[in-house]
Amino acid sequence: MNPIDELRAARPAHLGDTPTDERTRRSELAYAMSQGPIARRRGKSRLVWGLSLAGAAVAVTAVAVLTAGTGGGTAPRAPSAAPASSSPVKLTAQQVLLVAATRAERQPATSGEFWHTETLGRNLFTAPGGYVMVTEQRDEMWVSKRGQWSRSQYLGAKPATDEDRAKWAAAGSPAEIKVAVPGKGVGRLVPVAANKPYTSHHTGKEVFWLGRNVTLADLAALPDDEAGLKAWLLKYYEGKGTESDAPMAEDAWLFQVTAGLITDMPVSAKVRGAAFRMLAALPSVTAVGEVTDARGRSGTAIAMETESSANGADGDKGLLQDRLIIDEQTGVALGRESVVVKAGGHQAGLAPGTVWNTATVVRAEWTDSRTS
Template sequence: MDELIRELYGKPQPGPHAQTRVWRRVTARRRRRRLSWLAVIPAVAAALALFLLIPREQPLEPGRQILLTAATSAASATSRGTYWHVKKLHDGARQTELWVTRQGRAWTAEQGRVTRVTGRSPFSMAGRDLTYDQIQALPADPGELRERVAAMLPAGSEGLLADALSGLLWTKPSPPGVRAAAYRALADLPEVRYLGPATDERGRTGSAFSFGLPSGSRRTLIIDPGTSQVLSSEDGTRSELVLVAGWTDEGPR
C-alpha cells in the first residue's frame, strides 16, 4: 500500500518548517533535562550540609578513655579482707605502712616499728578527719560524689577537688563503686591533664596524669588502668611510691 502511494504521488517532502519544529523539540527536551539536574544539585548540597552538621559519636581523647578504663577495673575489684593495708615509700628512703580494720582500729609502722593509732582518724581530706564509716557512705555516682567531696572541703579550697578525689583512689579504703566514681569524676575535670605513658622509680609502667594544687605546684599520679591502682604520686617536693594498697587478712606485725 505504501509503495502504491509513493508510485502515484512520489516521495513525500517535509514541510518547510518541519525540521525547525523537530529541532526545537529536541533542544527543549535537553534543556528540561539540564534544568532538572540543576534543580537536584542544591538539594544534594543541602543534604550534604545537613549530614555534616549532625553530631556523630567521636572517639574519646586518650587520657579520658584511660581514666574510664581504670574506673571499669575499679568497679570490678573486690574488697574482702580484715585489714585495709597501705605500704608506701617516701622520697625513695622512708617506708611507712598503715592497717585499718572495718571497725576503725588502726596501726602504723615506720621502718618496721608498729604503733597503735589513737585519738583521731587515720584518714583525712583537705586537713579534716574522715572516718571509715564516712568513706563507706560516699556515693557511687560520679556527679554526686563530686558534689559531696566539694561540700566536705574547707572554704577557699576549691582547688583541692581533684586532689581530694584522687585520694579516694589509693590512700583510703574506698568501696569499689566509690573508686570507680572517683575515676569518672576526675575524667570530667578540665584541670586534670594526661601526660602520656610513664614509668615509676620501680620500673612499673602506667599512665601519668597531673592537676594543680593551691600551692601553685602540680601533683602527678602514675596509674595502672588495668588494675586501677595508683603506682606513685609526686608534687615537686615530695614523692610517694605505692607498694601495697588493698585489703588483706594479714595484720600488723
C-alpha cells in the first residue's frame, strides 16, 4: 500500500467520505510524499498508574518515579530519518495517531510463555536547598498465566546540573535528602546511593490496571474497534483521577489509561491500532512534534495537559503536559514523559518546560524464559 492509500485507510470508519478541508489535505499529501518505503521493523513496550499490582508495590521509592512499557515484540527502535531533501511537515495529533494505528496493526503476532517488559524511569525533585536532583529506577516484569515476577532497582539520585551539584556540595553533600510532600506537610528521605535489586512474585491473575484490575484473559478479550474499546474503558470511569480522588476530565482519563495499554500491555495488533484510533478522536489531544526520548531515540510525541494536584490537595496545583512518544515507522510507543507547564505540587521549584519525569521503554516482548 502506498503512503497516500495508507493515510486514506487510516481514517476512522465514522468519518466516511466526509470532505477534507484543503489545509489538512495539503498536510497529509506533504507527509505522504516525504516518507520513503515503510520500514519493516518490530518493537513494543508503562507509568505509575500503568504498573501491575505487584509492580506498583515495588515502585515505592522515596519519590514518585514513573515507569513505563510497550506492547508486544522486541526492543523499540527510533524511526529512520526522513530524506534530506524532504521538507519538514508538522502533523496534527490525529494524523500522527492514525498513521501509528495503521502501522501498529501490521506488526506480526508473537508468542511465548512470559510477557516481559523492561523500563527505565527518571524523576526530578527540588531539594530544600533549592537545587534539583534526578532519581533513576529500572523495572522488569514477567507475566504469565501463573502470575507475575518483578525485579526493580532504585539506581540512586544525583544533581541534575553542574550548578545543582555545586549547591548540593555546599549543603554538605547529604547522603539522604528530605523532601516535603505537598498537601501533607511531612517529608520523605530520598537516598543518594543506589539500592540492591528487589524481587517479588505475585500469584494473582489480575496483574494489569486498565481502569480496573485486569487479567491476561481480560486483555485478550478487549474489543478491537475504537468505539467498542472506548465503551469498555468508560464503564470504569468515575470522574476522578487514576491515582487520587481529584476530579479528572473524561478525555484526560482515557488518555492516561489508553497510553498505558499501548505502552505496556500484551494486546493484539488490532487492539493496539484501535487504541491509537480512539486517541485520535479525543479533541484535547495535541501534537508536540519530533522529540528525543531519555535514551536518545527520536520519536513523535502527542500530548494532553493535565492538572497536577499532589495527593489530591486543593492548593499548590501545577499543570503538566503528559506526552506519549511514538515511533511512527512501526506504531510502537517509545515511552512517556511529563513536562512542566505550570509549577506546583510535586513540581514546585521546576521551571516551565522542564521534563519532570520519563518512563522509557527498553524492551517489551514475549519470551519463554525469565531471569527473576
